[in-house]
Amino acid sequence: MKKFVNTLKAHWEGVITKFTCPGVNNGILEGINQKIQLAKRRARGFA
DSSP: OHHHHHHHHHTHHHHHHHHHOTTOOOHHHHHHHHHHHHHHHHHTTOO
16 A cells, blocks of 8 residues: 555656546557557567
């Protein structure tokens, strides 16, 4: 329980932002990350 409380304290501003600005998300960043991961998977085996 203490670990959870410490984590919550460390990320408190982000938690509050999530509930006060629900339209803001990280969908674009997740999409970019997916493209990077796909490129890494395709590049395996090439040196």
